[in-house]
Amino acid sequence: MAIITNAPKGTKDVTPGESYKWHYIEDTMREVCAEYGFREIRTPVFEHTELFLRGVGDSTDIVQKEMYTFTDKGNRSVTLKPEGTAGAVRAFIENKVYAEAQPTKMYYLYCPVFRYERPQAGRLREHHQFGVEVFGAPAATADAEIISLALRVFEKLGVRDLALNINSIGCQKCRPAYTERLKEYFRPHLSEMCEDCRRRFDMNPLRLLDCKVPHDAEIAAGAPAMFECLCEDCAAHFKTLQEMLTALGIEYKINPHIVRGLDYYTKTVFEIVSTHAGSQGTVCGGGRYDRLVEEIGGPAMAGVGFGMGMERLLLVMENQGVAVPEPSVCDLFFCTYGEEARAKAFEFCNVLRREGIKADIDHCGRSMKAQFKFADKLGAKFVAVIGGDELEAGVVKLRNMAKSTEETLPMGEFYERARQRKL
Ligand SMILES: [Zn+2]
Numbered sequence: 447m448a449i450i451t452n453a454p455k456g457t458k459d460v461t462p463g464e465s466y467k468w469h470y471i472e473d474t475m476r477e478v479c480a481e482y483g484f485r486e487i488r489t490p491v492f493e494h495t496e497l498f499l500r501g502v503g504d505s506t507d508i509v510q511k512e513m514y515t516f517t518d519k520g521n522r523s524v525t526l527k528p529e530g531t532a533g534a535v536r537a538f539i540e541n542k543v544y545a546e547a548q549p550t551k552m553y554y555l556y557c558p559v560f561r562y563e564r565p566q567a568g569r570l571r572e573h574h575q576f577g578v579e580v581f582g583a584p585a586a587t588a589d590a591e592i593i594s595l596a597l598r599v600f601e602k603l604g605v606r607d608l609a610l611n612i613n614s615i616g617c618q619k620c621r622p623a624y625t626e627r628l629k630e631y632f633r634p635h636l637s638e639m640c641e642d643c644r645r646r647f648d649m650n651p652l653r654l655l656d657c658k659v660p661h662d663a664e665i666a667a668g669a670p671a672m673f674e675c676l677c678e679d680c681a682a683h684f685k686t687l688q689e690m691l692t693a694l695g696i697e698y699k700i701n702p703h704i705v706r707g708l709d710y711y712t713k714t715v716f717e718i719v720s721t722h723a724g725s726q727g728t729v730c731g732g733g734r735y736d737r738l739v740e741e742i743g744g745p746a747m748a749g750v751g752f753g754m755g756m757e758r759l760l761l762v763m764e765n766q767g768v769a770v771p772e773p774s775v776c777d778l779f780f781c782t783y784g785e786e787a788r789a790k791a792f793e794f795c796n797v798l799r800r801e802g803i804k805a806d807i808d809h810c811g812r813s814m815k816a817q818f819k820f821a822d823k824l825g826a827k828f829v830a831v832i833g834g835d836e837l838e839a840g841v842v843k844l845r846n847m848a849k850s851t852e853e854t855l856p857m858g859e860f861y862e863r864a865r866q867r868k869l
């Protein structure tokens with residue numbers, strides 16, 4: 447098989463026939479973000495590799511195994527974005543957005559994310575994310591706000607059967623002591639746990655809490671929970687978050703096994719999971735990262751955000767049978783016979799398009815019959831026939847495709863009615 451007609455493993459095209467689904471979710475996300483006072487940020491697809499080493503954390507799976515890193519012709523090490531937050535933080539610092547009145551509430555949409563995943567797991571190596579970040583807002587109300595935003599997006603799209611899980615993984619002050627307790631707990635079991643767990647034990651012991659290997663999960667079930675070991679500040683923050691969620695009427699469950707895969711989280715972490723049969727799994731995940739801006743070289747400034755995989759969301763919507771309105775491709779198709787008639791129709795197309803009418807014409811030299819068939823395929827609501835006779839009489843024969851009715855209109859009247867959408 448020719449390699450040049452095969453997309454690279456783990457990538458996926460969006461064809462013209464399905465892009466309306468993407469537009470639909472993107473439009474919904476933009477609307478909700480605007481309602482919540484978030485503005486869009488766009489950052490490059492690649493960044494200096496160091497940004498991710500620092501910003502994602504070198505003990506993470508992403509940095510250790512999954513990054514698309516290469517040396518460019520200038521001998522610089524660059525990496526294709528493996529997640530959305532680090533680039534947003536870098537841009538926030540570099541453009542001195544931190545000097546403006548805070549908080550900064552921003553979102554990114556259709557953000558390509560690259561991870562070298564095992565393709566047999568059905569995961570994409572390039573997928574797209576919708577995400578939000580709030581900088582400069584230490585209060586738990588900001589955490590509640592982004593959770594509410596995510597849920598509103600799902601609600602507006604019509605996605606059902608979702609559950610919100612929250613947890614707090616503490617801060618610099620309270621986490622080290624907890625991590626020690628955790629290691630003490632896991633140490634006697636370590637030899638019976640999986641390779642990933644053994645590897646993570648020293649570098650990132652929190653990850654042992656969310657191992658998916660059934661035997662390991664059983665062991666992890668008995669582990670001490672972070673939210674029982676929080677310092678005063680973290681405990682108060684977690685309590686406020688819960689109060690805010692309750693005030694907003696948002697149901698949640700505290701799940702001590704949610705840690706998220708990234709090093710930079712502090713305090714709140716959360717996941718929104720689909721409980722719908724056939725499409726279980728996380729559809730949105732995020733949390734607070736109060737040290738990340740400073741870690742990357744900016745001022746000490748709180749941050750909280752989430753990421754939502756767009757392909758995953760579309761899959762869940764498909765499994766749930768969520769209807770996506772499909773826009774028409776063509777409102778009015780011109781079937782013509784002869785050069786002169788075609789020129790006239792093309793002229794009509796041009797002026798009607800400027801009036802916002804989806805007007806179209808054949809470009810393939812089809813016969814009259816084939817033009818009708820093609821118009822039907824496009825889903826054209828109306829077909830305007832202009833042949834030699836019509837041209838001579840200065841009329842258009844207009845066919846309503848749904849009703850199978852036909853009328854003959856003088857060209858002037860046809861144009862006026864088409865323009866006013868009164869065909
Ligand atoms: Zn703490």
Ligand SMILES: [Zn+2]
Pocket residue numbers: 639640641642643644657658659662
């Ligand atoms: Zn394990």
